[in-house]
Amino acid sequence: MSLGDDTGRTRTRLPEGSGDPYGGARRSGRSSSRSLVTVVGVVVLLIAAIAFANRGGGDSDAEEGGGGDSPKAAATAPSGEKPVSAAEAGVPAGFPHTRQGAESAAANYAVTLVSADILKPDRRAEIVRQVFVTDKQASLQNRFDKAYTKEFLSSIGLDENGNAAPGETYVSRTMPIGTKVTSYADTAAAVDVWCSGVFGTAGEKTTNPVTSDWFTITLQLRWADGDWKVDSFAQKDGPAPVPGDDKASTAEEMATAVQEYGGFTYAR
Template sequence: MSLGDDTGRTRTRLPEGSGDPYGGARRSGRSSSRSLVTVVGVVVLLIAAIAFANRGGGDSDAEEGGGGDSPKAAATAPSGEKPVSAGEAGVPAGFPHTRQGAESAAANYAVVLVSADILKPDRRTEIVRQVFVSEKQASLEDRFDRAYTKEFLGSIGLDENGNAAPGETYVSRTMPIGTKVTSYSDTEAGVDVWCSGVFGTAGEKTTNPVTSDWFTMTLQLRWADGDWKVDSFAQKDGPAPVPGDNKASTAEEMATAVQEYGGFTYAR
């Protein structure tokens, strides 16, 4: 499950066809020997990379900023700044009035806007008031309420309060992969957040099993009341990688993972 666009709609990800999106058949049925060679190769590369990263000084280019062939800092390299603290309703707040602060706000807000809490009426009110600029809160809360009706919640196995049936766990966990600033000024910022996520209901009899999704959320932010707030947002599919060969976990394993593993506060 994930928000569809700035109208507040939510869509259900239906199972796709078996064809490979890159033109070939999906990988399956590999021999154990080939898998072993692959694993050994990856381990060797990881060991070499770790050894290289931990190697002591002696490289004058690295000490002086690098030569022409030295790797350049990535656009989303860590800034070294500490993550912001949680604000009201458990939503991160107090973002720096900087370009990096806008990126951090966008990443954290993307997580919140596609969370399981947004489906709970009481939590939704708190989230909307924390995330959005004040003049948009009333209209957006109304649009969310009209989108997440009792009938809609029932169609994905939740009651009118956004809770799963006994013995089941609803999952909606978003993980930002990276951010990109599309526009920036002292008062406004546009940020794209590339995300992956897991969405669905973990339960033995569920008709809405937990699946993965890739999407990009675009947020228009405004500096208001001493913090970055959302003015509007939209979402589109992808970019998505070719599906891997991971064995699907059981409903019990998924439910346990959601309960045992907490989320992150994202910062540049």
């Protein structure tokens, strides 16, 4: 779904040529299998080495979860500091007033802004109040409402409340690949979030099947009311890798996966 303009159009991908974009022949499955076995073997050896190293010392503090200043096993950031202290309206909140806190906020807000919930009027209002700075909420609410009209929702197989038809599941899930801070100050930050996502409707008769996409969202953040909030945002395509040889799943498999696999809270 495109968030970089006022049309609110869904993200679509045109058919591509059959040639190899890198100009070389396609690798055989046997070559790929050998490469995979090699990689797996290396990873297993590394894991074993790390596990052996961590067992050294027999320290009682380590057996009980580490010393007072060491990161706990459940830590969600390299520093051991939990990046999010609360969640409001289903959106992570309470990000640290740091550079890494701004990156964590940007990643989580990218997931929220390109989600299926943003298409539902009631949830959209909650998201706008939680994600955006107060003085931008009214204009952004109006922008979203104009983009996601009843006609637009109908064009992607949803009713006026953003719900799919019986027997179908609308999918719009974003996965941040990485973040890059392009500017940072005590009260403002600009962060690029490189994302992959799956978008479309899982259903036997859908005209809008679920496809994957790659894009980058740029978020201008402002420190306000004790948290990082979005002041403005833009979106562009890519960077995108060469498509793989994955076999497309059935509509039922895709709908089941979306329902059974939960999302994550992202942290830098």
